[in-house]
Amino acid sequence: MSLSENKQNKNEFGGLWTVEKLEILETYARQFLKVFKNKSSAKLLYFDGFAGSGEISHINNGIYNTIEGSTKRILDINEPRSFNIYYFVEKNKPLADSLQEMINRDYQSKKAYVVSKDCNEKLRDLAIFLNSAKGKHYKVLAFIDPKGMQLKWESLEALKGLNIDLWILNPTSGCNRLLKTNGNISTEWKNRLKLFLGIKEDEIMDYFYKPSSQQNLFGFSEIEKERDSIQKLHELYATRIKQNIFKYVTEPKVLRDSKGRILFHFFMATNNDIALRIGNSVVNPKFTKI
Numbered sequence: 001m002s003l004s005e006n007k008q009n010k011n012e013f014g015g016l017w018t019v020e021k022l023e024i025l026e027t028y029a030r031q032f033l034k035v036f037k038n039k040s041s042a043k044l045l046y047f048d049g050f051a052g053s054g055e056i057s058h059i060n061n062g063i064y065n066t067i068e069g070s071t072k073r074i075l076d077i078n079e080p081r082s083f084n085i086y087y088f089v090e091k092n093k094p095l096a097d098s099l100q101e102m103i104n105r106d107y108q109s110k111k112a113y114v115v116s117k118d119c120n121e122k123l124r125d126l127a128i129f130l131n132s133a134k135g136k137h138y139k140v141l142a143f144i145d146p147k148g149m150q151l152k153w154e155s156l157e158a159l160k161g162l163n164i165d166l167w168i169l170n171p172t173s174g175c176n177r178l179l180k181t182n183g184n185i186s187t188e189w190k191n192r193l194k195l196f197l198g199i200k201e202d203e204i205m206d207y208f209y210k211p212s213s214q215q216n217l218f219g220f221s222e223i224e225k226e227r228d229s230i231q232k233l234h235e236l237y238a239t240r241i242k243q244n245i246f247k248y249v250t251e252p253k254v255l256r257d258s259k260g261r262i263l264f265h266f267f268m269a270t271n272n273d274i275a276l277r278i279g280n281s282v283v284n285p286k287f288t289k290i
């Protein structure tokens with residue numbers, strides 16, 4: 001089979017940070033399931049909003065390989081217990097079909113659903129379900145793993161007050177690219193930033209720009225971008241989640257490329273203080289005892 005045939009319908013490996021992210025998710029999922037080990041009456045739901053195909057294609061020194069994606073890692077956990085329901089959302093139909101095939105083949109005993117829809121729509125449906133009489137009994141572990149800024153702020157708002165531990169990959173580097181150095185951001189990009197951050201245009205400008213120390217030719221002062229805007233992007237996002245939606249957010253795991261440049265901030269939001277403690281210990285294993 002050729003390389004291109006092999007890669008069909010699989011997500012592509014981003015870099016070592018992909019593995020770091022998946023290890024955190026899996027470690028947390030195991031801890032989460034351990035908490036409910038002797039509580040068989042507790043109904044546990046796993047929701048993956050950007051599920052992928054189940055496998056990630058990886059080429060190392062010209063040799064094609066695959067690694068397990070988030071779905072497979074979570075479906076493989078059986079001890080001390082499994083989730084009662086798995087709900088996978090993947091917008092790309094061929095990737096969703098590959099995931100469905102894998103589940104039909106390898107995980108027939110698990111109650112797993114795959115839907116090829118937009119995660120934002122399904123997060124709203126999740127919120128409706130969890131607010132219903134049946135849904136109130138569920139505890140949820142959710143994973144939001146977009147490559148870019150697909151997650152809308154309003155979708156997060158729908159989750160307010162719910163029993164969810166939500167791991168979010170915050171695409172701080174991609175978002176930072178829209179914040180042009182001279183503040184001259186196109187209307188399209190401003191709209192994307194507003195949908196993602198959930199704030200108005202003037203708030204974005206106030207937060208990320210300051211009057212320039214330089215004057216232009218006619219003496220008018222111009223604006224310049226604040227330093228550490230990637231870090232500020234995460235601080236703003238996490239702080240607003242904590243002020244408006246969830247009670248707590250963990251410290252972020254800063255994910256970097258092979259040259260040390262920041263790509264993403266990976267963190268968890270929750271309403272549960274024990275979950276917060278466990279989440280922080282997974283992000284920073286050296287500093288916190290579980």
Ligand SMILES: C[S@@+](CC[C@H](N)C(=O)[O-])C[C@H]1O[C@@H](n2cnc3c(N)ncnc32)[C@H](O)[C@@H]1O
Binds near residue numbers: 011049056089119146
């Ligand atoms: C980073 S990949 C996910 C990888 C996966 N979590 C894994 O570990 O294998 C992001 C996935 O989200 C899908 N996607 C993009 N936009 C989406 C949306 N709005 N709703 C649902 N899925 C989306 C892409 O097709 C892609 O497969």
